[in-house]
Amino acid sequence: MAPRLPLNAILGFLDVLRRIFDRIVLVSNGVASGWIFVLMLLITLDITLRFVFNSPLSGVTEIVEISIVTILYLQLAHTLKVGRVTRSDALYGSILRKWPAVGNIMGILFHLAGVGLMVAIVIGGWPKWLQAYHGGHFVGNTGVFTFPEWPQRLALVVGCTLLGIQFFLLVVDNLRGLFGKPPLEHEEAVDVQAAAAEESTK
Amino acid sequence: MSGFEIGIVSIIAMLLLIYIGMHVPVVLALISFVGVWVIKGNVNIAISLLWISAAKTVQDFLFGVIPLFVLMGLLVSTAGMGRDTYDIAQNALRRVRGGLGMATVIANAIFAAITGVSIASATVFTRISVPEMLRYGYKGRFAVGTVAGSSVLGMLIPPSILLIIFALIAEESVGDLFIAGIGPGILLTFSFCVLIAIMAYGFPNWVAEPGALDQQMDQEKMPGKELFAKTYPIVILVMVVLGGIYAGLYTPTEAGAAGAFVAFLFALVRRQITVRKLWDVLVETGHITATLLFLIIAASMYSRMLGISGLPTELGRVIGDMNASFVQLMIMYVVILIILGTIIDSVSIMLITVPLFLVVLKPFDVDLVWFGVVTVIATEIGLLTPPLGLAVYVIKSTLVQKDISLADIFIGAAPFALVMLVVLILVMIFPEIPLFLVELKRSLR
Numbered sequence: 185m186a187p188r189l190p191l192n193a194i195l196g197f198l199d200v201l202r203r204i205f206d207r208i209v210l211v212s213n214g215v216a217s218g219w220i221f222v223l224m225l226l227i228t229l230d231i232t233l234r235f236v237f238n239s240p241l242s243g244v245t246e247i248v249e250i251s252i253v254t255i256l257y258l259q260l261a262h263t264l265k266v267g268r269v270t271r272s273d274a275l276y277g278s279i280l281r282k283w284p285a286v287g288n289i290m291g292i293l294f295h296l297a298g299v300g301l302m303v304a305i306v307i308g309g310w311p312k313w314l315q316a317y318h319g320g321h322f323v324g325n326t327g328v329f330t331f332p333e334w335p336q337r338l339a340l341v342v343g344c345t346l347l348g349i350q351f352f353l354l355v356v357d358n359l360r361g362l363f364g365k366p367p368l369e370h371e372e373a374v375d376v377q378a379a380a381a382e383e384s385t386k
Numbered sequence: 387m388s389g390f391e392i393g394i395v396s397i398i399a400m401l402l403l404i405y406i407g408m409h410v411p412v413v414l415a416l417i418s419f420v421g422v423w424v425i426k427g428n429v430n431i432a433i434s435l436l437w438i439s440a441a442k443t444v445q446d447f448l449f450g451v452i453p454l455f456v457l458m459g460l461l462v463s464t465a466g467m468g469r470d471t472y473d474i475a476q477n478a479l480r481r482v483r484g485g486l487g488m489a490t491v492i493a494n495a496i497f498a499a500i501t502g503v504s505i506a507s508a509t510v511f512t513r514i515s516v517p518e519m520l521r522y523g524y525k526g527r528f529a530v531g532t533v534a535g536s537s538v539l540g541m542l543i544p545p546s547i548l549l550i551i552f553a554l555i556a557e558e559s560v561g562d563l564f565i566a567g568i569g570p571g572i573l574l575t576f577s578f579c580v581l582i583a584i585m586a587y588g589f590p591n592w593v594a595e596p597g598a599l600d601q602q603m604d605q606e607k608m609p610g611k612e613l614f615a616k617t618y619p620i621v622i623l624v625m626v627v628l629g630g631i632y633a634g635l636y637t638p639t640e641a642g643a644a645g646a647f648v649a650f651l652f653a654l655v656r657r658q659i660t661v662r663k664l665w666d667v668l669v670e671t672g673h674i675t676a677t678l679l680f681l682i683i684a685a686s687m688y689s690r691m692l693g694i695s696g697l698p699t700e701l702g703r704v705i706g707d708m709n710a711s712f713v714q715l716m717i718m719y720v721v722i723l724i725i726l727g728t729i730i731d732s733v734s735i736m737l738i739t740v741p742l743f744l745v746v747l748k749p750f751d752v753d754l755v756w757f758g759v760v761t762v763i764a765t766e767i768g769l770l771t772p773p774l775g776l777a778v779y780v781i782k783s784t785l786v787q788k789d790i791s792l793a794d795i796f797i798g799a800a801p802f803a804l805v806m807l808v809v810l811i812l813v814m815i816f817p818e819i820p821l822f823l824v825e826l827k828r829s830l831r
Binding site for chain 2: 213214216217218220221223224225226227228230231235245248249250251252253255256259260262263264266268269270271272273274275276277279290294297298300301304305307308309312336337340344375376377378379380381382383
């Protein structure tokens with residue numbers, strides 16, 4: 185049974201890679217989530233300073249502008265993973281239950297489209313971030329507040345790469361489904377609203 | 387194929403792909419990519435279209451409004467204020483026949499004034515007011531129907547993410563749309579209450595078990611102190627958020643931040659929030675934000691593609707040749723929205739239809755604020771209609787009482803959907819309903 189050994193080793197290695205990927209997705213999601221809270225504090229501080237001390241913070245507008253793009257791309261992969269990217273899944277879900285083979289083949293095509301689009305965006309975005317980095321592009325007004333442009337351009341490339349890989353993992357799940365195997369790993373988002381309502385009823 | 391034909395084919399392909407379950411943003415991006423590639427015969431142009439939309443669409447201070455209002459809504463729920471609105475409304479209506487139903491409607495209206503997340507109301511009140519109504523002998527079908535029907539108030543009464551997104555795509559003022567939502571929101575709230583009164587007196591067996599409506603509620607009047615404790619945080623939040631915007635003190639984005647901060651303080655003071663819960667709230671905020679922004683970006687790819695295909699202008703010309711009147715066009719638009727609403731979520735619908743119709747309606751010189759309100763109400767009707775009304779599915783998935791079926795919720799919500807249709811027609815016939823306050827504000831400037 186000599187040929188089986190390298191296959192197992194490869195599968196094991198891929199599994200380790202996937203775990204590392206999952207960790208990266210989780211961390212980038214966490215950073216972006218925390219950043220939303222920081223933005224809230226920053227803007228509130230700006231308003232307060234403006235009204236109470238008549239001295240607004242400079243650069244808040246620019247920081248928010250940069251942050252929105254960055255937050256979005258850091259969040260997307262995890263959002264897809266927990267199944268929160270918008271889709272009308274009633275028909276797809278029932279096909280998947282009744283005819284798993286058909287459903288999984290549909291899923292493979294759907295998710296491959298996602299992979300392909302992310303590849304296209306990364307191809308388009310790679311030279312742009314290098315341009316912004318080497319060209320020293322910045323946002324804001326000289327003398328008031330400036331910030332380099334490349335971090336958000338890089339976040340787009342990184343985020344779309346992560347999202348592309350996550351789409352690919354969905355393809356893998358559909359492939360596994362075709363052979364009657366369970367999905368790799370399942371993670372569901374916490375339903376904050378329902379939990380809060382439940383608690384207040386007690 | 388001409389750009390026009392490609393445009394038409396792309397719309398059909400798009401609806402089909404969305405219906406069979408492809409992720410909506412992926413569908414929009416894919417269709418735009420392929421469309422531009424075919425029209426221009428150059429893949430590099432298609433790639434750069436994807437990148438430009440992905441990088442530049444949401445790179446604006448205004449888009450900060452989305453995460454901040456989502457965060458505020460979730461913090462408000464965490465602070466237990468959903469429950470408060472219900473207690474206040476129930477206390478006020480405890481001697482009224484069918485009062486628990488009306489309390490659900492009123493509580494939704496108040497809750498809507500302090501949150502902007504559309505599905506929040508459906509989730510919160512499924513857990514809060516359905517058990518209460520069942521306890522007093524109301525029928526399950528009526529209880530869930532009332533929650534489904536009144537949950538749409540959340541999207542009409544400001545602040546509302548849906549109004550914000552419309553403002554962003556139509557390049558209108560968020561503040562004006564917020565003001566325009568007030569009139570129709572109050573009208574709809576009032577109409578729902580009248581509907582419940584008619585049902586409670588005319589068709590009591592539809593509402594509750596025989597005799598249940600006649601029995602006196604065993605609930606005591608709420609002490610003034612408790613009432614005050616539950617009311618003042620809501621008043622403060624409304625003043626900070628809506629008051630600030632209307633008074634022109636700050637931008638909607640800043641109002642979202644201030645509102646979120648105040649809601650956070652209330653949650654802290656009431657000891658309703660732990661580090662763990664705050665973390666869950668932030669992660670959820672991130673998910674909802676990413677979902678919405680991803681859709682907006684994909685929709686911007688799609689509307690750029692439409693622009694390149696020349697479809698909207700061409701369609702405008704065709705419709706001009708047909709000599710279709712403004713009224714016919716609006717009826718067509720509303721019918722399309724309602725049909726789409728039975729299949730997809732409201733944000734996607736708006737992002738698909740609005741860019742197209744903005745061009746078509748251009749010669750008629752419509753007030754876009756009014757158009758936005760009509761769009762929101764029409765979309766919401768679809769959310770209550772089978773086969774795939776989204777609000778109904780959200781309620782079903784949150785419902786603890788598993789013996790209430792999807793069909794029950796659809797049937798229970800049907801009278802409310804009808805009332806919404808009536809209100810929609812009123813708003814279309816009398817544009818003053820949404821625009822009265824807007825005109826007032828515009829004249830003050």
